[in-house]
Amino acid sequence: MWSWLHSFASAPIFFRRIQYLLPALSVLLLPILAYGLIGGLYLAPADYQQGDAFRIIYVHVPSAFLSMSLYMLLATLSFIGLVWHIKLCFMLAKSTAMVGAWLTFLALVTGAIWGKPMWGTWWIWDARLTSELLLLFLYMGYLALHNALPDKQKADKISSVLALIGVVNIPIIHYSVVWWNTLHQGATMTRLDRPAIEASMRDPLLAMIVAFFLLAGIMILLNTRNEILRREKKAAWVKQWLMSKASCKRG
Amino acid sequence: MQTWLMMGGYAPYVWTAFGVVGVVLIGNMVVPYWQYRVLLQTLKKEII
Numbered sequence: 165m166w167s168w169l170h171s172f173a174s175a176p177i178f179f180r181r182i183q184y185l186l187p188a189l190s191v192l193l194l195p196i197l198a199y200g201l202i203g204g205l206y207l208a209p210a211d212y213q214q215g216d217a218f219r220i221i222y223v224h225v226p227s228a229f230l231s232m233s234l235y236m237l238l239a240t241l242s243f244i245g246l247v248w249h250i251k252l253c254f255m256l257a258k259s260t261a262m263v264g265a266w267l268t269f270l271a272l273v274t275g276a277i278w279g280k281p282m283w284g285t286w287w288i289w290d291a292r293l294t295s296e297l298l299l300l301f302l303y304m305g306y307l308a309l310h311n312a313l314p315d316k317q318k319a320d321k322i323s324s325v326l327a328l329i330g331v332v333n334i335p336i337i338h339y340s341v342v343w344w345n346t347l348h349q350g351a352t353m354t355r356l357d358r359p360a361i362e363a364s365m366r367d368p369l370l371a372m373i374v375a376f377f378l379l380a381g382i383m384i385l386l387n388t389r390n391e392i393l394r395r396e397k398k399a400a401w402v403k404q405w406l407m408s409k410a411s412c413k414r415g
Numbered sequence: 416m417q418t419w420l421m422m423g424g425y426a427p428y429v430w431t432a433f434g435v436v437g438v439v440l441i442g443n444m445v446v447p448y449w450q451y452r453v454l455l456q457t458l459k460k461e462i463i
Contacts, residue, residue, distance in 0.1 A: 205433075206419065216423035223436040266443055270436050277432045281425060379440055386447035393454050403462050410459070 173250045176401040179392050182385045189382050197375040203368030211365075220278040222369060225352075226376035228271035231299060232334055234264035234380060238306070239331045242324035254320035255395065257327070258310060259387035263380050265303035272296060283347055291340035292348035295333060302330040316395065 204222035211218035238260045245253035275293065276286040287293065306323045313319035341350045352360045361369070396402055422429040 210423055215425060217425040217428055219422070219429050220432045223432055227436065263443065266439055270439055273435055274432045277428050277435075281428050379444075383440075383443045383447070386444060386451070390447055390450050390454055393451075393458065397458055397461075402458065406455075406459055406462055 173252055175252050175392050175396055178252055182389050186385055189378050193375060193378040196371050200368050200371035200375050204372060208365045208368055214282060217281050220274055222372045224274040224278055225369060226372045227267050227274060229373055230376050230380050231264060231268035231271045232337060234260055234267060235334055238264060238327050242327040246324050255391040256388050259384045259391060261303050261306045262387055263383045268300040268303055288347055290346040290348060291344035292346050295337040295340050298333055302333060
């Protein structure tokens with residue numbers, strides 16, 4: 165157990181793990197994504213109020229869900245990195261911030277495209293939309309701060325502190341539709357009293373959320389792999405790995 | 416097929432949303448993969 169956990173702190177072991185995690189995640193992703201897309205775009209019936217425009221939900225909700233989940237992951241990695249001084253956590257955190265920023269961007273863009281035909285406007289300064297925009301700025305702030313500091317160890321620490329402070333925004337986003345009277349609709353999936361969505365519409369949405377998690381995982385690992393190589397390029401294990409790779413090809 | 420593509424008159428919105436998401440997600444996998452290939456090439460030249 166401990167040695168398994170410890171392997172997550174070691175860049176060379178994690179690097180090798182990435183090499184077989186990537187194909188495994190991709191194989192897992194394809195059928196789930198296919199079901200989500202076919203179910204969402206074709207099999208699910210049109211909404212009785214919104215018609216076919218509701219189908220934007222199948223990319224909007226997963227993007228928004230991931231934008232918040234990835235922020236929690238970023239904060240957790242930052243916390244572990246700061247407390248136990250694990251370099252690998254900081255490398256994972258930076259990749260998570262990059263992917264998280266893109267998913268927040270997607271949540272905002274798909275929301276705007278959905279808002280135009282349904283609300284009659286691309287954008288409104290209401291609580292949900294504004295707090296989600298703030299989330300994008302937090303991600304961008306993290307990345308900008310990290311890039312601005314030439315000393316990477318210092319950059320890791322300072323941007324991690326920013327990531328931890330920004331956690332305050334996550335419950336604000338989540339409860340914004342409850343606390344304030346907003347144009348954005350309330351929760352659909354996490355309601356306890358009664359389901360607000362029919363199964364033929366819900367199941368593809370759940371599949372898309374799982375697919376987005378897998379996609380985010382793949383994107384984070386792809387970026388982390390580069391980050392490890394960039395930071396560890398002088399390490400002996402990188403040289404050994406490259407040599408063995410080259411000899412494998414020759415043999 | 417034709418009626419499906421029309422999306423009940425919401426085609427521009429639905430397909431733009433899915434299109435933007437597709438481009439961003441695929442880009443976020445292709446670009447780091449491409450960077451990885453370049454990185455491997457330069458590291459090989461430096462080390463071996």
